[in-house]
Amino acid sequence: MVDIDSAVRRFVSDVWHDSREETAYELVADECPGLGGSGPAAVLAWHRERRTAFPDLRYKIVDLIVSGERAALHWRAAGTQRGAFGPVPPTGQVVSYSGATFLRFDPAGKIIDVWSVNELFQLLQQLGVEVLPPLTGAGGSAD
DSSP states (O other): OOOHHHHHHHIIIIIIITOOHHHHHHHBOTTOEETTEESHHHHHHHHHHHHHHOTTOEEEEEEEEEETTEEEEEEEEEEEOOSOBTTBOOOOOEEEEEEEEEEEEOTTSOEEEEEEEEOHHHHHHHTTOOOOOOOOOTTSOOO
8 A cells, every 4th residue: 555645745855846856757657747748757847947947946745635546735835036937037036835736646656647726926926027917998909
């Protein structure tokens, strides 16, 4: 029997914090979605991209609930933007934001699905990005 609680904690500490490739290959199944593909390499690519923007990014597990082959993880993250984050150039700004990640494991204990939501709007505000809704009126004019 796989200890999913321990696997999730290891996923956060080894893959999210340290981008340890060997752990990603141990914990992530080939069909697990990631950045531009699936499997351990695609999951690592997502975290490398985030780590390029925030090299000191650290995650804290706020709450972890495991039920059967599923886990729900509430986390907080903090880091300093030293690289581009999408179209946002480096600001040197320290950010802190929250999110939730949901994972599903196969019978062998590998992650086969991972889905996350986070406070991206709050993160962008902390970087000084002004997010405005599109200007459209009833007649479709952008005046």
